Amino acid sequence: MDGGGQNAAPIPVKLVVAGGFGVGKTTLVGAVSEIPPLTTEEEMTVASEGVDDLTGVERKTTTTVALDFGRITISEQIVLYLFGAPGQDRFWPLWNDLALGAAGAVVLVDTRKLDDGFASIDFFERRDIPFVVAVNVFDDAYHYEPEELREALTISPDVPIVMCDARQRESAKNALLTLVRRAIEKTPST
Numbered sequence: 001m002d003g004g005g006q007n008a009a010p011i012p013v014k015l016v017v018a019g020g021f022g023v024g025k026t027t028l029v030g031a032v033s034e035i036p037p038l039t040t041e042e043e044m045t046v047a048s049e050g051v052d053d054l055t056g057v058e059r060k061t062t063t064t065v066a067l068d069f070g071r072i073t074i075s076e077q078i079v080l081y082l083f084g085a086p087g088q089d090r091f092w093p094l095w096n097d098l099a100l101g102a103a104g105a106v107v108l109v110d111t112r113k114l115d116d117g118f119a120s121i122d123f124f125e126r127r128d129i130p131f132v133v134a135v136n137v138f139d140d141a142y143h144y145e146p147e148e149l150r151e152a153l154t155i156s157p158d159v160p161i162v163m164c165d166a167r168q169r170e171s172a173k174n175a176l177l178t179l180v181r182r183a184i185e186k187t188p189s190t
Contacts, residue, residue, distance in 0.1 A: 010075075015080055016104075020109070032173050109134070132179045133149070136164055162175050
């Protein structure tokens with residue numbers, strides 16, 4: 001006997017961090033993970049020239065080629081396992097596997113490249129996976145109001161939009177907690 005559940009294992013919750021190329025997915029996972037994050041960052045080479053669009057991220061020298069992985073304990077009952085998806089189109093076949101069994105997703109967007117967010121939003125909408133849109137606030141990006149972004153991205157009124165600095169633990173954690181709340185709301189009661 002477990003003494004009333006006090007020693008019960010925590011519930012694992014799988015979350016995906018998705019978005020376009022260079023929006024800060026690896027940074028967000030690293031900012032919140034309580035373990036050293038597993039990353040599959042590789043140096044960008046001449047092979048990516050003409051394939052990866054570096055507009056807005058010209059100083060980027062590495063890219064995720066498979067996934068990022070991190071963990072954050074929310075409480076004794078809940079542990080979040082974070083899977084960061086690669087942003088380039090050529091790695092999209094991995095997204096189906098990463099999304100399998102996910103309770104939800106944070107779709108990270110960059111207002112300097114807002115068009116890059118559409119594919120990620122569509123991906124989770126089509127699969128009926130709860131998601132939130134986290135706007136990664138870059139220093140040199142124009143600041144839009146959430147409702148302007150909702151209209152520009154054609155996001156349903158029930159999808160939360162949060163401002164986020166993927167470099168800051170508390171800010172990134174807030175985006176994840178918003179997602180957990182959304183996933184709980186969308187879970188059918190038994």
